[in-house]
Amino acid sequence: MNIKKSISLILKILVSISILIILFRKADMGKVFAIIRSMDVLIFIAVIFLYAATQVVSTYRWSLFLPKAGIDMPFLKLTSLYYIGMFFNIFLPTAIGGDVVKSYYLYKSSGKGGNSLASVFLDRFTGFFALVIIASVSLIFGYKYVKDTYVPVFVIALASMFFLSSLILWNKGLHNWALAIISRIKLFGVNEKIESLYQSVMLYKGEPMVLLKAFGVSFVVQFMSISIFYIISKGLGMTVPMGYFFLFVPIAVSISMIPISLSGLGLREGAFVYLFAKVGATDAQAISVSLAAFAAMVLLGLAGGIEYIRLGNVKEGSELKN
Numbered sequence: 001m002n003i004k005k006s007i008s009l010i011l012k013i014l015v016s017i018s019i020l021i022i023l024f025r026k027a028d029m030g031k032v033f034a035i036i037r038s039m040d041v042l043i044f045i046a047v048i049f050l051y052a053a054t055q056v057v058s059t060y061r062w063s064l065f066l067p068k069a070g071i072d073m074p075f076l077k078l079t080s081l082y083y084i085g086m087f088f089n090i091f092l093p094t095a096i097g098g099d100v101v102k103s104y105y106l107y108k109s110s111g112k113g114g115n116s117l118a119s120v121f122l123d124r125f126t127g128f129f130a131l132v133i134i135a136s137v138s139l140i141f142g143y144k145y146v147k148d149t150y151v152p153v154f155v156i157a158l159a160s161m162f163f164l165s166s167l168i169l170w171n172k173g174l175h176n177w178a179l180a181i182i183s184r185i186k187l188f189g190v191n192e193k194i195e196s197l198y199q200s201v202m203l204y205k206g207e208p209m210v211l212l213k214a215f216g217v218s219f220v221v222q223f224m225s226i227s228i229f230y231i232i233s234k235g236l237g238m239t240v241p242m243g244y245f246f247l248f249v250p251i252a253v254s255i256s257m258i259p260i261s262l263s264g265l266g267l268r269e270g271a272f273v274y275l276f277a278k279v280g281a282t283d284a285q286a287i288s289v290s291l292a293a294f295a296a297m298v299l300l301g302l303a304g305g306i307e308y309i310r311l312g313n314v315k316e317g318s319e320l321k322n
Helices: 003-027 029-037 041-063 075-091 097-110 113-146 151-170 172-182 190-204 208-235 242-256 267-279 283-311
Strands: none
Touching: 003 029, 003 267, 003 283, 029 283, 041 075, 041 113, 041 208, 041 283, 075 097, 075 283, 097 113, 113 151, 113 190, 113 208, 113 242, 113 267, 151 242, 208 242, 208 283, 242 267, 267 283
16 A cells, blocks of 8 residues: 555545544443444344345346356356455445445456456446435435434435436547547546447446346345444334435435445444434434444445455455356
8 A cells, every 4th residue: 555545545544533533422331332232233233234235136146247247257257256345345444445346346257347347337327216216205204303404405415416317428528529539538548448438337227127227226225235234223222214215315315426435334324323413313313313224234244354365365366156
C-alpha cells in the first residue's frame, strides 16, 4: 500500500471513529451496549441466515448477466466470489474494492476482462436502481415526517443523478457527448477504459428480459435487506413501523456509500440516529440497530475472507472452473 492510500485509509478510520465517538456520547454508550446485549441470540442467528440468503439471491442476479457475456461458472463458485467481494467491501478502504476483486477472479476464469467487469457493473446498477426507486416511492408516503429535514433534497438529488447517469449510459447520443468531454482529460487512458466497459454493457441493450429480471430480483434483495434491519429493531425492542424502514434504510445505505469513512461506519449510524429519531426511536436504539446489522455483515464477510485465503493464490482461475 503506497503512502497516498495509507493516508486515505487512516483518514477514513479517523472519520469513522470521530463520528462514532460523537454518537456514543450523545446516546450514552452504556445504553447502546445494554440494548444490543438484550437481543435474543436466536433472532441474531436468524438475521445472519437471512443475510446469507440475501447474498445468495444477489449472486443469482449476477449470474443472469453471465450467459450473454459468454461466461460459464458454477453457481456455487460464483457465490464464493460474491462472499469474497463482501469481505473486501467491508475491510478495504473503498466501496468498490469487492467489485474489483470479483471482476478479477471472473476474468482469470473466463479470460474476458471487459465482459467480467460489465457483469459486475450491471449487478451493482440494477441493485442501486431498486434502492433509488424504493427511497423515491417511500418519500411520497413519508414526506410529512421528513419535510423539515434534508431528506427530500437528498432523495431527489440521488434519484436525479442516478437517472441522468442512466440516460448517459443507455442513450448513444448522450454517451458519445459525455465521452467526447471525458476524452479531453487524457488521464491514465480513462476514456478508453470507459468506452471498453460501455461496449460490454451494450451487449445487454438488446436483452430487455435479462435486465427486467435482474431489476425484479433487485427489489427482492432490497426487501430482504430492509427486513433485516426491521427484524433487528424488533429484537432490540424498537417499535417503529416497518414502513419507515423502506424510506430510511435506503437513504442511510446511500449515505454510507460516500467514500469518507471505513465501510460507511459512522455515517450509517449517524443517518440512523438522524432519521429514526423523527419517528420516535431513541438515539441508542437507532445506533444499536445499525451496529447489530453491521456485526452480522462482518461475520458473513469473514466467511468471504476464508474463501479468499483459499483462492488467494489462484493465478489463472483454474480452481474456479472446477
